[in-house]
Amino acid sequence: MKRILCAAAISISAALNLFAFESPYFNGYTGFLAGIQNEYDSEKFDPAFTGETFFAGQIDFGGKLFLRGEFYAKANDIFEYDSLNGDTPNSYLRVEEVSATYTVNSAHASHYISLYYGNFEPVGSDLFLQRQFGIKPIRSSFTESFRGLAGASYYPLYAQGIGYTFHPEGTFAAGINLYKNKAAEDENQDDVLNLDLRLASLVGISTIDFSAGLALPSEVNSEDNDALVYIKELQLHGGLNFLIGNRNTTSLLIQGGVNKYILRKGNSDSDSDKIEMKDIWAFVEPRAQGKYISIDTSGFIFPAEAAEDMIFLRNIIRRYPGTENVLGMNLNIHTDRLYAGATRLSVGAHTTFAVSRIDPDGDDEQENSLCISPYAGIEILGGTLNASLSVNLLDLKSDPEKSYSATIGFKTKF
Numbered sequence: 001m002k003r004i005l006c007a008a009a010i011s012i013s014a015a016l017n018l019f020a021f022e023s024p025y026f027n028g029y030t031g032f033l034a035g036i037q038n039e040y041d042s043e044k045f046d047p048a049f050t051g052e053t054f055f056a057g058q059i060d061f062g063g064k065l066f067l068r069g070e071f072y073a074k075a076n077d078i079f080e081y082d083s084l085n086g087d088t089p090n091s092y093l094r095v096e097e098v099s100a101t102y103t104v105n106s107a108h109a110s111h112y113i114s115l116y117y118g119n120f121e122p123v124g125s126d127l128f129l130q131r132q133f134g135i136k137p138i139r140s141s142f143t144e145s146f147r148g149l150a151g152a153s154y155y156p157l158y159a160q161g162i163g164y165t166f167h168p169e170g171t172f173a174a175g176i177n178l179y180k181n182k183a184a185e186d187e188n189q190d191d192v193l194n195l196d197l198r199l200a201s202l203v204g205i206s207t208i209d210f211s212a213g214l215a216l217p218s219e220v221n222s223e224d225n226d227a228l229v230y231i232k233e234l235q236l237h238g239g240l241n242f243l244i245g246n247r248n249t250t251s252l253l254i255q256g257g258v259n260k261y262i263l264r265k266g267n268s269d270s271d272s273d274k275i276e277m278k279d280i281w282a283f284v285e286p287r288a289q290g291k292y293i294s295i296d297t298s299g300f301i302f303p304a305e306a307a308e309d310m311i312f313l314r315n316i317i318r319r320y321p322g323t324e325n326v327l328g329m330n331l332n333i334h335t336d337r338l339y340a341g342a343t344r345l346s347v348g349a350h351t352t353f354a355v356s357r358i359d360p361d362g363d364d365e366q367e368n369s370l371c372i373s374p375y376a377g378i379e380i381l382g383g384t385l386n387a388s389l390s391v392n393l394l395d396l397k398s399d400p401e402k403s404y405s406a407t408i409g410f411k412t413k414f
Helices: 002-018 127-133 314-319
Strands: 025-038 047-061 065-075 091-105 109-118 159-168 172-181 189-203 206-219 234-245 250-263 280-289 294-303 323-340 343-358 365-380 383-392 404-413
Touching: 047 091, 127 172, 127 189, 127 206, 159 189, 314 323, 314 343, 314 365, 314 383, 323 365
Parallel strands: none
Antiparallel strands: 025 047, 025 404, 047 065, 065 091, 091 109, 109 159, 159 172, 172 189, 189 206, 206 234, 234 250, 250 280, 280 294, 294 323, 323 343, 343 365, 365 383, 383 404
């Protein structure tokens, strides 16, 4: 009996040591953005005051367990009374991420097992790189967003799933995720099961994050009633984040991916395209940083859903309802070497030429925009206060009241 009790005590002690957590440490990140623009479907001056905010928090139990939560709220017009009625509600609140990650450390590697719900480390974002290697964000200031930690998401993701990441000693990490993506569901498909592989590394002066995945959508209205699971097609998706160079001098950022490439049988009677323009995204930005002035030039093609979350592109998307994607070029001239006393200031201006593709299944119309967007930022109250003004030069003559928009936002960590 003594041996049994001794063995039980040793087992309980080992289990407690295995799952023992240190005192929790909390940190968070939050921000809000307010904007003003004219209602584009109005024939007169009718400004709409937009607002959005996010809150992200993490509880760290000594590096063994990470509990994360993130919430996002948006209002297309904060003074609109009839906010929750109609086909397109004026405002909404969404859980962006709820996740739990448990860490197992071995002799020469760390293993991360995650359960998650929401927009968890999406393809195209640099969130995976930040969490695995502790680096600063590599994304462009042109794609600045208040959507949350991940920013504007190129790949539509709202998932519930499980993930495993292997991080050996050094600057390499590999992950695999199995999840069901609600963002890929439609009236004909549900329970879209996905299997993704992710590889990331810091090699010399380069930063690489590559993702590839397979989606297995099941058909809702299948005529085969005897089929347990009816899968008519396979869908491939993937993305790349690649930064090479020295951030303090010259560097090159390349981002690109495909959200859906459909594989079917050769004799399939479906006439839908295997790949559509709205499912392609790409961004190339050479960066040159001088002693006082920095210059970033970029070319881009974004889905409308992603561009609408970007401060410097959203008004182009809203200006032309029905836009499927937007492509163009941008020039950003900026500096962060200005000071007001001991306070650092950053100022710059984006010059953007964009072509919006509208209703590609119909007449495939195109609308051009040429925007000048000066902006400024100041470090204050432990965070950063940002303001911007955007003017569409091509609208100044025909629709001057619709050519202006402005934003002011604040972000802080705690």
